[in-house]
Amino acid sequence: MKNNLEKLRKEKGIKQEELADILKVSRQTISSLENGKYNPSIVLAFKIAAYFDKKIEDIFIYEGEEK
């Protein structure tokens, strides 16, 4: 699953660490999300969407089953 998290974070001008503090997750989680290594839980996806004032599907792009 692709996402625009890095782009949105940079637009807001905040560091990974700051976003992690706001969302109450570790900095590594933000890094893994941005690299596409980790897909968030639905709760975290909602938190991220609420923080950036976007819909989940505007941030996370489902591309079908991964090979």
Added chain:
Amino acid sequence: MNIKNTQIVQTVKLIIGFTILIAGIITAKLTNYYNLIVLVSGLGGGLIGSSAMKLFQIKKSPEKYEKRLIELSDERNITIRGYAGYATFITTLLAIGLTTLAFLFLDYTVSMIVGAGLLLIHVISFLIFSAYYGKKI
């Protein structure tokens, strides 16, 4: 759990620890169950030690402790622990299985039975927990 709740829980644990320790010391002076009382008092001492250390860490740097709490409840870390736990389960299963086989070939009957028992407990507990979480989730 936030810092405030952790402080309350740790303070309660500290009080329980002191109560167990003091009750153990008093009982040891009044009865003959010395070994048992030393064991119970040790439990109290352990509780005092662990909760005092956590309370000290919170007092010293609340921000650092909060970071630790976040690390613990972080969903990616929980996923990692889940994967690591499953890999550990398979590794232990193989290790116990191979050890039991080795005991069988070496003709160590008692050790082989103990190994087979461990293997059985391992598999049965996995099935029980799978069924439990299957109903819960």
